[in-house]
Amino acid sequence: MSSRLRIAVQSKGRLAEGGMDLLKRCGLRFAYGRDKLHQRAENMDVDLMLVRDDDIPNFVASGACDYGIVGENVLAEEQAAGGRAQELEIALRLGFAGCTLKLAAAEGGEITSVKDLDGKAVATSYPALTAKYLADNGVKAEIVEMRGSVEVAPRLRIADAICDLVSSGATLQANGLKAFETVLESEAVLIRRKSGRDATADEIANILMRRARGVIDCAQTKYIMLNAPVDRLEAIRSLLPGADAPTVAQIAGRDDVVALHAVCRERVFWETLEALEKEGARAILVLPIEKMLA
Template identity: 85%
Template sequence: MTSPRLRIAVQSKGRLAEGGMDLLKRCGLRFAYGRDKLHQRAENMPVDLMLVRDDDIPNFVASGACDYGIVGENVLREEQAAGGRARELDVALRLGFAGCTLKLAAAQGGDIRSSADLAGKAVATSYPALTAQYLRERGIEAEIVEMRGSVEVAPRLRIADAICDLVSSGATLQANGLAAFETVLESEAVLIRRSTGRDPRTDAVANVLMRRAEGVIASSQTKYIMLNAPKDRLEAIRNLLPGADAPTIARVAGRDDVVAMHAVCRERVFWETLEALEAEGARAILVLPIEKMLA
């Protein structure tokens, strides 16, 4: 009897679609591209993709139409706050891309500076259930005005006193004379699944993919640093390497006062890091990306 294929719901277009497809390809999946815009079939693993709208993904997974889904955590938490099937879902893996923040914001220099100031006020948002839940948990009664787009114009048009909206750089808020004052949710892309009732055969395939995905995510946030270091400055230079385990030390041909140091850095490496290493005497500093990594 043929084993079932793992079905994964992925956003059909947008940032989550690009990030999700890139992650799956870096996990080794090869897809056969056909004329069907809603379905893609992996050639080298028993995996099928369903390409759908992002806000439909929680229902696809909760209903069993798909086994797993890649979705923004903001979408998942909104569906869960609204009740229904989405409450049966859990996060199998945080994917480390498509980060954004759901924030409360109001007019710059105005009287609303915290959620406590929203009592008796109106809040415009595309996330009515999540916003209402956040305020209710803090004992705040406010009117929720649901909007599907251009939420940031609501205070200026006197539709609402404040907003709850996704923020990345904050430039849109600033352009509309708004300032964020409280964070409702820190969001990123997540892999979701039903908490119960899963098929162990498709779960086994999913576990292989998640193991690979963990390696891809770790490698994307990790750099390999190579440098030459004076022997008398080894400890100082080692302490400057961000998130590094014990580095590898090797001889440099023709030099007794200098060694080669190689290290895997699990935190971001900034220009300031390189300049600090150079100030301690490090030379020939190379920072290299890591394509794949299994801990």
């Protein structure tokens, strides 16, 4: 086996951009090259294979790559279809490219639940996942497999309903459809084989995963600095989202006010700042955190 870690990454699209950005924020530097299939890291023993998203599970399952960055929806579809994708597992959830696989039908129509699909036709690009979900709910329906433009199927009378990925819901609305059931919540994930992995590649992957967790944690984590009246300190501390143990320090020449610094692991909204201000906090600063290791 190769002593370098081989990662399969989508060659185009949202997962390609998000995956490359994550790897670069984990400290990898890639050499410029003309090869559209392969990129080599300059500062770690890491190689990237740039391939189609639906090929990534097979690249990893076959051993052509050690790990892969793929949409959970793609992995779930391959696993629902059977075959060697069953040997794959999620090593790390990556926190980007979120979407939802949903069942949808004509808004205001007779189909409003999964049970209403019994004896109907459902168009989808995810036939295995859709069939499994319907079977799990005791529903017998015809699966109409489509490779694109699934949302037009009810309007063209190709199918009675659809099962498709939804991000904002705007495409459904534009085609007069309404989602009524969630089949799968999906995001970008790092996948690997459950067994038979190369030990050296795993060591490198563990370093990258530790860094990646730090990057992912930083995405919503903020560093808050403020001045707080001593008599309102506990009330102010209770308003800080996801802060375990903020640092409290004396301010020179002041006995009635302290400086408070905290790492907040949840989102900090304008409403949070306004609530802090209402309790007497002043000089409130919210700063991004670039890197963090727990």
